[in-house]
Amino acid sequence: RKEVEQDPGPFNVPEGATVAFNCTYSNSASQSFFWYRQDCRKEPKLLMSVYSSGNEDGRFTAQLNRASQYISLLIRDSKLSDSATYLCVVNSNYQLIWGAGTKLIIKP
Amino acid sequence: GAGVSQSPRYKVAKRGQDVALRCDPISGHVSLFWYQQALGQGPEFLTYFQNEAQLDKSGLPSDRFFAERPEGSVSTLKIQRTQQEDSAVYLCASSFDLDRQTNYGYTFGSGTRLTVV
Numbered sequence: 001r002k003e004v005e006q007d008p009g010p011f012n013v014p015e016g017a018t019v020a021f022n023c024t025y026s027n028s029a030s031q032s033f034f035w036y037r038q039d040c041r042k043e044p045k046l047l048m049s050v051y052s053s054g055n056e057d058g059r060f061t062a063q064l065n066r067a068s069q070y071i072s073l074l075i076r077d078s079k080l081s082d083s084a085t086y087l088c089v090v091n092s093n094y095q096l097i098w099g100a101g102t103k104l105i106i107k108p
Numbered sequence: 109g110a111g112v113s114q115s116p117r118y119k120v121a122k123r124g125q126d127v128a129l130r131c132d133p134i135s136g137h138v139s140l141f142w143y144q145q146a147l148g149q150g151p152e153f154l155t156y157f158q159n160e161a162q163l164d165k166s167g168l169p170s171d172r173f174f175a176e177r178p179e180g181s182v183s184t185l186k187i188q189r190t191q192q193e194d195s196a197v198y199l200c201a202s203s204f205d206l207d208r209q210t211n212y213g214y215t216f217g218s219g220t221r222l223t224v225v
Contacts, residue, residue: 004150034213043199043216044151087150089213094139094164096213098150 003027006088006099014107017078021102023071023088032091033064035073037084038101044087047073078106110134112217114200120223121190129185129220131200139203141214142175142185144196151199157183190224197221 006023013019025033033050048055050062050071061074071088085101113132121127133140138159143151144167153167159180168175172190177183187194203214 008148036213041221043218045216046213049212089150091213094156095153096141096151098152100148100150 002099003097004088004090004099006086006102008100008102010103010105012105012107013078015078015080018074018076019078019104020072020074021086021088021104023073023099023102025069025071025088025090025097027090027092027097028066028069030090030092030097033071034089034091034096035060035062035071036087036089036098038087039084047086075104078104080106080108082106112200112202112215114198114217114220116220117218118221118223120225123192123224124189125224126186126188127190127222129187129198129222131183131185131202131217133181133183133200133202134204134215135181136204137202138180138205139214140177140183141201141203142183143199143201144169145199145219146196154185154198187222190222192224195222195224 004025035047036044037047038044050064054063059076063072083106085103087101088099090097115130140157142154145151155175156164157177172188174186197219199219200217201214
């Protein structure tokens with residue numbers, strides 16, 4: 001079993017819809033959590049950190065459930081420019097452990 | 109520079125050739141990481157430096173892989189006698205320190221896409 005697991009998708013979603021991704025992790029001692037976005041043939045870029053209390057950044061909301069060891073990302077009012085791969089990342093000690101990513105395609 | 113800089117962006121190597129990939133981290137960043145990303149996968153950890161000290165090289169897939177950061181800034185990842193399975197994107201990332209990394213993640217370079225033919 002992988003340390004960080006995500007549904008690879010693709011998620012095909014109409015523009016303006018709300019979409020949610022989940023990610024599960026196996027190491028209960030993990031300290032911090034992130035969502036990264038990666039466009040085709042580009043490097044990953046930090047989208048947002050994920051806090052236990054949940055946090056929001058514009059149309060993006062991240063949630064962490066430590067008891068169940070899962071992380072979620074919600075995107076509201078999706079835009080064409082949101083099309084990308086979303087990578088769930090878990091920090092254990094100094095290492096970031098990456099999921100394989102969920103591919104999102106927003107259709108007009 | 110303003111970001112993490114990697115060179116070359118693309119490298120095609122013949123099987124058996126040695127290659128050297130360069131990473132120039134953000135000035136002042138103590139931590140430096142190398143990752144390998146295969147197509148359709150998330151990045152996989154290779155090695156970690158704190159300043160010039162290589163504190164973890166457990167992710168290096170074989171003894172053909174070698175990394176150094178002699179002066180605590182620029183780092184080089186060397187792959188000897190390249191094989192086709194080495195074809196991947198090699199990403200370098202840096203962070204000011206581990207505490208900030210814990211809270212804020214780290215910044216990646218654009219990567220070097222290595223193709224071994």
